[in-house]
Amino acid sequence: MGGRGSGRQCSYGGKPETSDSMPLDIRKITRKGLLVTGNRFSWQWLVNDRQVAGISVRVDLQSMVLSYCMKSTGEVVEQQVQTQTSPCHLGGQRYWFTCPRCRKRVAVLYAPGRYFACRQCGGLGYATQKEGAGDRASTKADKLRKRLGWQAGILNGGGGKPKGMHLKTYQRLKSNHDALVQVSLHDIGRKLGFLHKLLEE
Known part of the structure; x- marks a missing residue:
């Protein structure tokens, strides 16, 4: 499996883009039925149908443990990320990540460096901002x-x-x-x- 840090680099000067920083979307994970306590799965990022990075995920109670290898150093990193829920208007509940840095509720985390965090904490910009x-x-x-x-x-x-x-x-x-x-x-x-x-x- 391709390690973290094996993906694309930022494509323009200034802030790196969100699309270049391995976005991990809890909505996609939920839709695939993977967000079950005790579940383990692999998550991959593809460019032109070719895997450029991947991580291992373990689902714990109200958290996920992300495990990946930094390609640049070979270091194996393990990061625990808290999750939370909010009620939906028509019943059921919606899942969120809690940003490990600012503790804000977000649907997507990014990894521009060693650890995953929200877009603001990662200093990331959207492609449309250029x-x-x-x-x-x-x-x-x-x-x-x-x-x-x-x-x-x-x-x-x-x-x-x-x-x-x-x-x-x-x-x-x-x-x-x-x-x-x-x-x-x-x-x-x-x-x-x-x-x-x-x-x-």
């Missing part, structure tokens, strides 16, 4: 295009109202989409103008 306003608008517009059943890419034009969608819903989504496209195109124009100015100098 995007400009135009990039973020384009990303949001593409999400709306997917919901509308349109081809991805803001330059591909609209595809009309999806069958079965209420007219008011369609008009609202299209209006939001068009506004985001204008923001993105304005940003593209600004960047092209700046580039043109540089080329003229």
Whole structure:
């Protein structure tokens, strides 16, 4: 099994990204039916269907014990992480990690270093935080295009109202989409103008 520290490194300057720091999501563990006291299982991280890291997990009462080998040093690390629950509105309960550093209730822990912790304690940023306003608008517009059943890419034009969608819903989504496209195109124009100015100098 690939040890901790065998995954990808941060992909840009500044804060490392959450996606590069082996996110351990208790919601996924719960959905797989693994969160049972006394259970032991392996958890792996894949990139392009290839394992890049993995840990062993033991489920105790109101906690998990994470065991992994640091690839850089060969050291075997064992970390106990507390878990907690909260009631759901429609019955049942939702499971959470308790961050080992700040004790805050979180659904996902990350391991940018030797130990797992929440995003804030790990000093991690989201990939979208490196995007400009135009990039973020384009990303949001593409999400709306997917919901509308349109081809991805803001330059591909609209595809009309999806069958079965209420007219008011369609008009609202299209209006939001068009506004985001204008923001993105304005940003593209600004960047092209700046580039043109540089080329003229």
